[in-house]
Amino acid sequence: MKELNKIDRNILRTLQADGRVSYAELARKVGLTTTPCIERVRRLEREGIITGFTALLNPAALQAALVVFVQVRLARTSQDSFEQFKSAAVELPEVQECYLVSGNFDYLIKARVADMTAYRTFLGETLLGIAGIQEATSYVVMETVKETLNLSILEPQ
Secondary structure, eight states, X not given: OOOOOHHHHHHHHHHHHOTTOOHHHHHHHHTOOHHHHHHHHHHHHHTTSSOOOOOOOOGGGGTOOXXXXXXXXXXXXXXXXXXXXXXXXXXXXXXXXXXXXXSSSSEEEEEEESSHHHHHHXXXXXXXXXXXXXXXXXXXXXXOSOOOOOOOOOOOO
């Protein structure tokens, strides 16, 4: 993978701020002409630095306003148990993020649902229905202070 230079980092910052920016506008903002700018974006995609483009949606408009974090501890910590849980978790549409973590529990899940009734259904009938779960502890989000998908794009040291 090629080292990112200042223009590459500026392209990434601009695209994070507005993924719908035209190539002409992107080129103007980063100090290139359109064709070299397009070539750089395509290279960043080929190299896996840009992994895709998406629309950000309003969760409340789609009955997904309630955010809940769930700590999950498995009954067994074998590779087989981990694989079974991962396979089940990735299929749950309410789960936005799922991480294998170190510490007092095995997985941390971020889920979005409509409300507490929907969460009780998700927890009781869906999540706890996954074989091998010993314990689940929930944290309901009362207020979102910061939520972003943006990465910090640092200058090289």
